[in-house]
Amino acid sequence: MASHTPKGWRRWLLSTNHKDIGTMYLWFAGAAGVIGGLLSMLIRMKLITPGNAFLGGDNQLYNVIITMHGLVMVFFMVMPALIGGFGNWFVPLMIGAPDMAFPRLNNISFWLLVPATIMLVLAFFAGTGAGTGWTMYPPLSGREYGHQGIAVDFMLLGLHIAGASSILGAINFIVTIFNMRAPGMTFHKMPLFAWSMLVTAFLLLLTVPVLAGGITMLITDRGFGTHFFSPAGGGDPVLWQHLFWFFGHPEVYIMILPAFGIISHIISTFSRKPVFGYLAMVYAMVAIGVIGLMVWAHHMFTVGLDVDTNAYFTAATMVIAVPTGIKVFSWIATMWGGSIKFPTPMLFAVGFIVVFTLGGLTGVILANGGLDVAMHDTYYVVGHFHYVLSMGAVFGIFAGFYYWIGKMSGRQYPEILGKIHFWCTFIGVNILFFPMHFLGLAGMPRRVPDYPDAYAGWNFVVSIGGFLTGFGTLFFLYVVYATFRHGKKCPDNPWGEGANTLEWTVSSPPPYHCFDKLPKVK
Amino acid sequence: MITKVMKIKLFLQSILLFVTQSCLAGQGQPSNWQKGFQEPASPVMRQISEVHDMVMIIISCIGVLVIGLVLYAVWRFRESKNPKPAKFSHNTTLEIIWTSIPVLILIVLAIPTFKLIYYMDRVPKADMTVKVIGHQWYWSYEYPDHGDFGFDSYMIPDEQLQPGQPRLLAVDNPVVVPVNNNIRIIATSEDVIHSWAVPSFGVKKDTVPGRINETWFRAEKEGMFYGQCSELCGPQHGFMPIAVKVISQESFDQWIKESQERWG
Numbered sequence: 101m102a103s104h105t106p107k108g109w110r111r112w113l114l115s116t117n118h119k120d121i122g123t124m125y126l127w128f129a130g131a132a133g134v135i136g137g138l139l140s141m142l143i144r145m146k147l148i149t150p151g152n153a154f155l156g157g158d159n160q161l162y163n164v165i166i167t168m169h170g171l172v173m174v175f176f177m178v179m180p181a182l183i184g185g186f187g188n189w190f191v192p193l194m195i196g197a198p199d200m201a202f203p204r205l206n207n208i209s210f211w212l213l214v215p216a217t218i219m220l221v222l223a224f225f226a227g228t229g230a231g232t233g234w235t236m237y238p239p240l241s242g243r244e245y246g247h248q249g250i251a252v253d254f255m256l257l258g259l260h261i262a263g264a265s266s267i268l269g270a271i272n273f274i275v276t277i278f279n280m281r282a283p284g285m286t287f288h289k290m291p292l293f294a295w296s297m298l299v300t301a302f303l304l305l306l307t308v309p310v311l312a313g314g315i316t317m318l319i320t321d322r323g324f325g326t327h328f329f330s331p332a333g334g335g336d337p338v339l340w341q342h343l344f345w346f347f348g349h350p351e352v353y354i355m356i357l358p359a360f361g362i363i364s365h366i367i368s369t370f371s372r373k374p375v376f377g378y379l380a381m382v383y384a385m386v387a388i389g390v391i392g393l394m395v396w397a398h399h400m401f402t403v404g405l406d407v408d409t410n411a412y413f414t415a416a417t418m419v420i421a422v423p424t425g426i427k428v429f430s431w432i433a434t435m436w437g438g439s440i441k442f443p444t445p446m447l448f449a450v451g452f453i454v455v456f457t458l459g460g461l462t463g464v465i466l467a468n469g470g471l472d473v474a475m476h477d478t479y480y481v482v483g484h485f486h487y488v489l490s491m492g493a494v495f496g497i498f499a500g501f502y503y504w505i506g507k508m509s510g511r512q513y514p515e516i517l518g519k520i521h522f523w524c525t526f527i528g529v530n531i532l533f534f535p536m537h538f539l540g541l542a543g544m545p546r547r548v549p550d551y552p553d554a555y556a557g558w559n560f561v562v563s564i565g566g567f568l569t570g571f572g573t574l575f576f577l578y579v580v581y582a583t584f585r586h587g588k589k590c591p592d593n594p595w596g597e598g599a600n601t602l603e604w605t606v607s608s609p610p611p612y613h614c615f616d617k618l619p620k621v622k
Numbered sequence: 623m624i625t626k627v628m629k630i631k632l633f634l635q636s637i638l639l640f641v642t643q644s645c646l647a648g649q650g651q652p653s654n655w656q657k658g659f660q661e662p663a664s665p666v667m668r669q670i671s672e673v674h675d676m677v678m679i680i681i682s683c684i685g686v687l688v689i690g691l692v693l694y695a696v697w698r699f700r701e702s703k704n705p706k707p708a709k710f711s712h713n714t715t716l717e718i719i720w721t722s723i724p725v726l727i728l729i730v731l732a733i734p735t736f737k738l739i740y741y742m743d744r745v746p747k748a749d750m751t752v753k754v755i756g757h758q759w760y761w762s763y764e765y766p767d768h769g770d771f772g773f774d775s776y777m778i779p780d781e782q783l784q785p786g787q788p789r790l791l792a793v794d795n796p797v798v799v800p801v802n803n804n805i806r807i808i809a810t811s812e813d814v815i816h817s818w819a820v821p822s823f824g825v826k827k828d829t830v831p832g833r834i835n836e837t838w839f840r841a842e843k844e845g846m847f848y849g850q851c852s853e854l855c856g857p858q859h860g861f862m863p864i865a866v867k868v869i870s871q872e873s874f875d876q877w878i879k880e881s882q883e884r885w886g
Contacts, residue, residue: 231856240815240854331833371707404828404830414739428688439701552652555652
């Protein structure tokens with residue numbers, strides 16, 4: 101078919117093609133993942149023994165590293181990979197749409213990430229850098245105490261731009277999913293990944309503007325003499341925490357919901373069984389999204405909110421366990437009675453259920469406003485959120501990569517290499533993050549560049565797990581190389597009858613323009 | 623029958639021991655390879671520890687159940703053993719069960735949870751008040767009930783440590799309180815947000831500039847109890863520990879006299 105594929109740099113810079121833009125998002129996320137991963141290696145090198153001289157005793161540098169690790173991983177790795185990458189690639193394919201609703205908006209959504217990245221890099225290198233933590237709490241992020249330089253301003257502007265990119269992307273997904281489903285594809289027939297992206301897009305649309313408001317207020321506090329967050333002028337530092345977490349908590353669902361969608365497809369595909377409880381899965385995601393908007397102050401149990409507020413946020417947070425439980429049990433029920441194959445994407449999907457369940461269960465402990473006083477701001481929290489994000493969301497990304505790389509590139513990954521990558525990562529991350537719960541219970545605070553000698557034992561184990569995970573990630577880069585260099589040609593549907601969504605009906609890789617004639621869904 | 627009950631009890635106790643085990647090598651500070659809380663030394667921390675044990679047992683059971691089901695499904699329904707997949711995708715009874723049982727578990731969890739939250743919040747009749755002020759990067763303490771004297775408390779740098787003083791935890795002037803007294807803590811900060819935390823007392827309260835927060839503890843044992851600043855507050859965040867020295871009422875009265883002369 102003669103499609104007018106643009107050539108050279110125009111194809112990418114001026115792209116309005118959802119697959120090309122998705123590809124750029126994935127490469128971008130991969131690069132950000134390498135940078136964020138290197139930063140985490142620096143953290144674990146610093147913490148491998150107490151009192152070591154790594155980083156030359158520059159504690160501000162350490163704070164800058166943890167800040168950048170968090171921001172890079174959240175805004176420049178997980179979100180671009182799951183939403184920009186897989187979302188762009190597969191939402192139109194799965195709903196039988198020729199492209200996204202607003203192709204040029206899609207282009208600017210991606211390219212806004214470049215100035216955002218430049219801003220973030222400047223925030224690392226300008227002056228003494230931005231060492232505020234990714235939560236950017238004032239007054240520490242203010243001008244008066246600790247961050248006089250311009251680094252924090254760069255960071256805030258970078259997030260502003262990344263936020264604008266997210267909002268535009270969210271609008272695009274919502275309009276696409278509402279208006280461009282193939283004839284016959286009602287909402288209740290829509291694949292779960294498209295559903296997960298729809299809920300995610302709504303969360304982005306409702307919360308990122310709140311973050312943008314907060315950031316703007318912080319910028320004017322820093323540069324224009326306002327006192328929104330400064331008590332000296334009648335402001336309140338806690339106001340920032342409300343604004344930040346009103347975005348920040350839904351943000352964790354923004355990162356995990358697309359992974360939920362991917363995992364559902366993979367488990368169904370390799371069990372050769374339809375998804376168990378499709379409608380319950382859909383409405384569990386909607387419920388998680390809705391309740392997720394109303395639980396933000398469980399990040400603030402120690403700031404001195406009144407007791408009834410803490411009680412409410414405890415209760416609301418615990419409720420999230422119910423829809424989450426429905427999802428986990430439905431995944432198991434999807435496998436139950438199936439005829440299960442275990443290629444790499446399925447290994448990551450099963451691994452996802454295990455680590456996500458562990459992370460979810462420690463969430464039940466942290467949701468408790470009484471117990472949280474003992475865990476708040478300790479390594480217990482670090483362990484918990486890495487179980488759900490660094491393992492949950494990232495396992496979702498790896499699972500999606502192995503599931504779809506044949507479709508996207510036309511070349512299938514080498515199975516044995518994928519399996520080595522899985523086991524290396526699975527064992528590595530568990531050694532890395534499980535002992536963090538012990539450290540947290542024993543009282544070790546997070547975000548410290550050195551620790552009392554009594555925490556030395558587990559920290560050493562954690563660092564070893566970190567290096568193993570780092571090795572696993574390097575190995576993944578080799579898997580990517582091997583796939584493109586030596587990968588076998590991938591058929592239209594490499595996974596057989598279990599893979600029954602629309603993307604498997606087009607060629608691998610799909611033609612530049614798909615669905616010139618809209619597919620009919622019965 | 624009795625033996626069976628005892629067996630179950632023993633089994634549960636051993637689980638409890640495993641999931642909650644805390645090495646009690648050092649009171650008021652962590653010890654190496656510790657897996658659980660520091661030894662509770664206040665009524666609040668004892669309650670936190672009890673509720674934690676209870677929630678831990680429940681979530682451990684759920685975790686074992688879920689991971690067990692996953693492993694069983696992976697083994698039992700692998701392709702070689704089960705070549706022909708079933709085609710069911712609904713089971714209303716099952717779905718009602720796995721929605722309603724978690725709801726029931728949450729209700730069971732909610733009762734001790736709310737008791738704990740409200741118990742921690744309410745300062746019982748306070749015997750005395752200590753004012754805590756966070757600074758970049760040290761703490762200062764004031765005794766408004768004892769003539770309002772105050773002093774600063776800095777970490778002891780590594781090279782000046784005396785034998786027995788834990789690195790990064792020991793301070794030059796610990797805050798001193800009498801044993802078995804209800805201590806009301808009022809906390810604020812003069813620059814950025816810090817957080818005053820002592821794990822063995824179950825106390826962690828952010829010190830926010832422009833606000834005064836209140837919390838309390840009742841130390842039930844004498845000795846030194848350590849904590850660390852628990853809110854990122856700048857480069858020296860890891861180096862502004864908290865040390866609470868709990869002594870008898872008589873020694874405390876003596877200490878107050880000396881301190882009033884020294885800092886009054």
